Amino acid sequence: MPAKTKFKLPSLKLRGSIILAAAAIFTVAIGASLYYVVSSNRAQDLAQADEVVGGLAETQAESIKTFLTGFAVAADSTARTAEALLANHDTSPTTYGTIVTKQLASLPGALGVYMMFSPDSALYARPTFAGSHFLISGNHVGILAENKADGTVGYGSLDSPAGFDSWFTGPLKAGVAAISGPDSIEGKLYTSFTNIIKDPSGKAVGMSGVAFDSAVLAAKLGSEPPMGNGFMGIINQRNVWVLNPDPKLIGTEVSEPWALEALKAMASSETFSSTGEAAGQTWKMNARKVDLPGADAAWTVVVAVPQSTLLADSEAQLLNLLIGGVVIFALGLLAFAWLGTAIAKPISRMTGVMRKIADGDYSVEVPFGAMRNEIGDMSKAVEVFRANGLKVAEMTEADAARIIRDQQARSAMMAELQKAFGQVVDAAVAGDFSRRVETEFPDAELNAIAGSINNLVATVDRGLGETGEVLAALADTNLTKRMEGQYEGAFARLRDDTNAVGDKLSHIVGQLKETSRSLKTATGEILSGANDLSERTTKQAATIEETSAAMEQLSTTVLQNAERAREASEVASTVTRTAEEGGQVMGDANAAMERITQSSAKISNIIGLIDDIAFQTNLLALNASVEAARAGDAGKGFAVVAVEVRRLAQSAASASSEVKALIEQSGTEVKTGSKLVADAAARLVAMLEAARSSNLLMDGIARDSREQASAIEEVNTAVRQLDEMTQHNAALVEETNAAIEQTDGQVNELDRIVDIFTISGAAPQRVVQVAPPARGIKGLQERVKKAASSYLSQGNAAIDKDWAEF
Template sequence: MHALIRNLSPIVWMQRLLVRTSITQRVFLLVSLAVVGQLMTATYQLVDLRSNLIDQRKHELSNLTASALSIAEEEFQSGTSGRSTMESAQLSALKRIGGLRYADGGYFWINDLEPKVVMHPFRRDLEGQNVSGIADPNGVRLFVEFASVARTRGSGFVFYSWPKPNEKAPSPKLSHVVTFPAWGWVIGTGVYIDDLDAIFWKSLWRQAWIVAALIVMCTVLSAVIGRALSRSIGVLNRAMEQLAAGELDVVIPGLKRKDELGDMAKALEVFKKTSQEKLELEAQAVVERKAAEEQRIAAERNAIASERKLVASVIGSSLAGLADKDLTKKLTASLPNAYDDLKRDYNSTLDLLAASLGEVSEASISVKTGAEEITHASDDLSRRTEQQAANLEQTAAALEQISATVTRSAAAGGQAKELVVAARKDAEEAVVVVSQTTEAMAGIDKSASQISAIIGVIDEIAFQTNLLALNAGVEAARAGEAGRGFAVVASEVRALAQRSADAAKEIKALITTSSDQVGRGVALVTNTADALRRITSQVIEIANAVGDMAAGTQEQSSGLAEVSKAINELDKVTQQNAAMVEQSTAAAHTLKLTSDRLSEMIGAFRMEGPRSLGSKARTA
């Protein structure tokens, strides 16, 4: 809890803020605090000025109302003492108080607690009127406030707005009222305070100009001081960085300053000189250590040179024997302890080399024997491979002839299949044509039936026309001479109707005959279609058989082609095997010669033991 309170304290907060800000920012912060303090002081002075002005006006108003109240008390004493009547005393008091003036038009008024205006020197129209409804533009019912203050406190102040004499616009006003209980009066007077606002704003602008000038001056001063401090500290910082990097010839600036930066520069100068002295001492120590180290290295180098000379002599003698192919000459002389491993490794290497050469000699003998066997086998394999290649060539030629025959058969089968397919297509098209012909004949038969029906209608119309013409002739005969012409027309119409009926009968007979012939044609076409369908099915069977035959021939051709290809590949492989057999035979002969040469070379080495490599090689 204590730690939390300590962390939240203003001092700790300010310390943290200062740690996170630069010198320039701190200077600006200090100046800003001073400016803020000046602003607060000016604000307080302005507020206090306005309060003092108001208090001064209140004190003046209190003295003025006291004077008016003393007049009322004096007249009241006159009325009570009998020097005058109470009514005349009131009138005298009203006259005297109403005639009082002060400053520029200051006056007094009197109202009661109702409130009604008892006396007003400039608003006679209000006297005797209830003025509780009068209010200023801000809604303050001023006479109600006067009566309320007088009733509750006996005296007091009221702020409101009221027009000045001979003016219509209201102005801010401060009034003081005091009650005179004997007569129930409220005596008041007031002063306009708009002049106080002018005084206040004048003081406000004066303080604002002063504070603005102070802000500008402090800002410029803080910028100059902050920049100077930042520049000086930056120069010292670069000097410290150079010293930290080992640059001891750097010039420390600010040694002649008399402030804290000068003290920092002097401390850096001391650090620089101390570092230079320390560097010189370290350099001298390094030189001394280097000289001692060089002497020690020279002594060790001489000792090593002597040892190397001895070792080189001993090893050179052994290597000379090894160069002369003598594997029995080992390192037996005494060498320094540092070369014991070299001596042991050299002798072990000679032993391993001798053993390896022995194994190589035995292996060369085995290789020679194997090479001879490989040579005989390769010669036999070469002969057999040549015979196999000749047989494969004959087989390939026979297969090529068979493949050509099968290919021709497949081509003929393909042509037959194409012909059958074409015949099948023609038959199918003929079936379609026959079907279309059948449909057309059916349409003709249907049309003939429709024509027969139409002819029946025409015959019926001719019959009705004939009846009408007959009736018309009868009616014309009845008409006598007047209907003669109409009778002639009726006779002609009857003749035309009869001819139409005869023509319709002839057409009907022809259509009947045509329908019979169309029916026979439909039957023939139907039979033709059935025959074509049977032909089409047979052609399809033939096409399938020919297709199967062509497919089988094609498969045979493909199989023969694959066999021929495989035989050709086998022939190529056989040829390659023959070439490889020849190469193997040549390599076997070369291996035999190489093994003989290797045996001769190994036999030149001298080794410890009852038998040398040379004797082994010769025995083999």
């Protein structure tokens, strides 16, 4: 079996050994430090990359929800207004058209607004609605839309059977608000928020809807991809692409494996994140659910960014660390090369001089005699040896034999000296400075040389040992270690330069620590202010949104009041005309009563004449009776006739008296009735004046209500614009907050990096990661819920309090 070959380092001189040892120490120390810093930074940067992508997805989800809220609220307010109009049987189709027109004008991003009623609605029985756009004819659905080319507004038709079933039949049977689409109609992808219209009995008889195009949503969210080269897409509740960078995929069902994986995972979760390979790159992907307002459905927003983009700053920092490590490594090697040269060069020259002296050349000059260190002591000892050799050369032959003997003895001693010295020098050349010259020589000068060599090796060993301790401490991030030994010459300069490097590094790291702490404090204050601003902006957005909804309801109520005031004005006009006709009839009745009074007076005169005639007839009959009595038997028949005439005359007088009394009583009653009729006519005239005044007031109320409705509509538009601006500001604040949090994380990382260095005798500290404040959709929901509850419980006082604090 062949013997194993042992690996053996090549024999190096002292200078090479020093440089090789320094290179090994520096390589291990710097490599370990760089590996620790790079691996820890890489792990934290990957975690921050996930947070950044999640923050982008959360911001986009909030923007989508804010954008869709306006359409959902519009569909709901249109449905509630239609329900109020259904309760009034006299409402005309024009009023319904006005509601739809105003709703479309208040939604600049909508494709159209529609209000349609099923055959179960009472509108089908009203003749005024025959042929109206609000009644269904086959699959025809009337939608009010604006022509973007010329700005005109008119009714179109959504007559797609699939769209009809999707937008009307299905949601009407379900009886709940919903969102449908996208469906391609005339080159546009219609997506609609729908809401149910119920009659006074609670039966679903119709539906309101607001349609918008996915292209509007893309323009709202911005055309630039996330972080310049990322991906963002939106998937609706039917797993259909609503938004995708590839226009060909919009409106098609999701088929990409990574998207299907995200949808499957989000069936039981609100968020999903993953890392995968695509297009030759590693991507970070985050998906979040978007709960749709006013509908029992949810969309999914997907954001993906290449990992290389997310880690661009980290890669630059890694490059800087590598460059810094190489620079430090090169400077260290240069320092140890200079140190090795400073130590090895004098020893090499002294070795050459000693070799020449051993060969009998005593004319050589011994260098470094003026140096006040171990090299100088060695030079002095060699100089003594050279002088002695020169003296021996100058002696006589007699002395030569003695000298030869002495030379032989000295040769033996020199051999022993070379053996003792060679072992120490060879060990020093090999980098081992622990060996010493332990042989005792009979010559005091040789013992002095041995002592000088031992002192030299000890000095080099002590100097290199302290230098190695300082460098090891630097590699171990301890900047407090210094060389404290007493040295002269090159070692003194090495000590001072090494200590100066430690002091300089301590000063730099100290300044970095102070700067990091100051930056961390400033970032914390900015982050606190940004969080406060974000919370207040969110509260303001919630308040403005509630104000906008209230203004929508107020606008609808004012329109209804204006319509009812107009109808009341029409009723008041009818009452006025009826009162005028009643006044005319009362005048005619009063004139008739006057004529009856005059006729009664004439009848009374005639009855008075009849009474006089009856009285004269009675007197004549009395006279005839007297004359008949005087005639005797011849006048008896005439007497009987006279008696009968008298009785008839008396009866006629009595009847005429009774008729006269009745006529007088009737005249009195007619006068009383005439007076009452006159009073009624006067009161009717007063009522007529009051009706006319009421009619004028109702006209004024109707006119003022219409003006008020117009003013409220303008205020509503301003509030809606303010709402959009506030929502945009809230999104900007969230993005700023995310950027500040990222900066704060980088500051914490810098603080952690510099805190591993010890500069004042204290142990290195580790940075404690402070949990950032609640953010994202959960934190936002908490703040919105808090603001809404404050508003509902305290009203405007809560808003005034928030503004006072702001």
